Amino acid sequence: MLIKDLGEIRLINRIQRIIKNRDKYNHILSDNLLVGIGDDAAVWKASECIQVATTDTMVEGIHFNKGTIPFRDVGWKAISSNLSDVAAMGGKPLYALINLGLRPETPVNDIDELYAGFLDACIEYNLQIIGGNLVSSPTTFIAIQITGESTHAPMLRSNAKPLDQIGIIGWIGSSKGGFELISHPRVITSTKAKQQLLNAHLHPIPRLNEGNILIDNGVSAAMDISDGLLTDLHKFCEASRVSAKIDGCKLPIEKALINVFPDNYMDYALNGGEDYALMFSTSPKIMEHLKRIVPAPISIIGNVEDGPIGEVIIIDKLRNHILTASSGWDHYK
């Protein structure tokens, strides 16, 4: 059945039923939500003064292609990319509004799968879907907005200071590797390596727990890597009016990526995008402490310097400089 056969009201009812029938989801619902799906707006009782909000969008043909990525993964990813932004501020995500633009010819089953993916992420990270909007559109798109709270002043891109060390939690480049495997299925690779790279692309992990540990331990500068390390580090440095020197050998690159893409792994790591790794900078002392207490590995990739604003220098094995301008993912080029 297609959604144009179902009609809007029955589609909304169906979505509400999908949500209601997901047992585990019902265990995470909070009493602070006063009005959820179904009224003009959602309403909740704030328990912390500091509110955090972010939004992110996925468009068919640009961020995903039907047929190559299961809708359940699209759902997971659409939520996770937003959660990654909340993680980078040190916040705790609570509520999601979901905007869907859907082609009338969309099979109803795709929506079931999409919501299954939304709910997977909601259950994993204690997030409630509180409302949204369904519209007809010639192009499928998913625009999600997440609100959360924080007990601390947020971690900012603009708080990096010279002498800070720069750390990354999570891998970079693997998502691009997974994307390439999907786009060129004939690349020869082991099943395990393939699975690792596909997972990085289809099922990214927002670093929420890690973000909370960082902020609790005095980190004040952080950003998630969504447009590629170079682009995002350039933005980070520009916001903080500093420069960065990075050791290319220290980048957190999975062996699977190096094995499958021996000629391109460094390009993917620097410019790949959609990694949703957590980048931050802090004093060597705090960094040392964090390396002991954060469960996930932290890669110290280089240092913040008092150089030309926004400049990012990558040093290779031979200590050659590769000077970089912003060269990551431009949404319009």
Add this chain to the structure above:
Amino acid sequence: MLIKDLGEIRLINRIQRIIKNRDKYNHILSDNLLVGIGDDAAVWKASECIQVATTDTMVEGIHFNKGTIPFRDVGWKAISSNLSDVAAMGGKPLYALINLGLRPETPVNDIDELYAGFLDACIEYNLQIIGGNLVSSPTTFIAIQITGESTHAPMLRSNAKPLDQIGIIGWIGSSKGGFELISHPRVITSTKAKQQLLNAHLHPIPRLNEGNILIDNGVSAAMDISDGLLTDLHKFCEASRVSAKIDGCKLPIEKALINVFPDNYMDYALNGGEDYALMFSTSPKIMEHLKRIVPAPISIIGNVEDGPIGEVIIIDKLRNHILTASSGWDHYK
């Protein structure tokens, strides 16, 4: 110049400049906003415990057509449709996140105009743009999310009670009239009537002030009319498990609409959509008080009854019943 020639970073800079250069907008900025545009997420200090959030989307080819509606009006309308939802909850809007899906071939000037429209509405209603997202898309779309606060428990669709009177603030049908004039420019009409109907379609007024007066004076059931009176009243009655009896002669229909569309005005009023009028129900005593203190006219269109759940009966001049099912705007049919 097209946005693909400008690139993402320069487009973002341009948007930030447009916002910064709008003098009047800078006067409404609040100290409670801790982090605005430019970081991973926006952050603010809540001043009331009750937070209200809503989202709405406009898609090119579905909700507006380039060439027939100026982008400045699209901007106003995209913000106002969200504000109307906040008004219907009795909330005070504060912050907006703006998601744009843009074709790479979009002229940069269109974006300037769109933001001019956003800012017109922001200045009028004290709303701050705190962030958003730009993505490339084959179809232009605008997904906006607005967060606000409230000092009261919200007005709900589900709070209507038998014996309540049903009131409307604002006109119904005029927006559909304006849409028809745009779609069929040869309809003969006076300049003044035309302007009134076009205004209703292009420049709808969210009833924020009125929503606040209603909630302050004890109204607990309200909803905005965005999908047509019949559809929305049906939803309202269903949520409250009541029925409604409406006097067709009491509907707030502008003379201009009747004059220009003598054969269709009642259909437009009942099923038109995009009116953004404020519908509510309350006791006759409160209604009488409200008629004295609300500056805008209130039309009492009928009563809530203890009939079949969701049923809406319209009585015409001869007191004939027109029984109605939900028959307004279905986004997928």
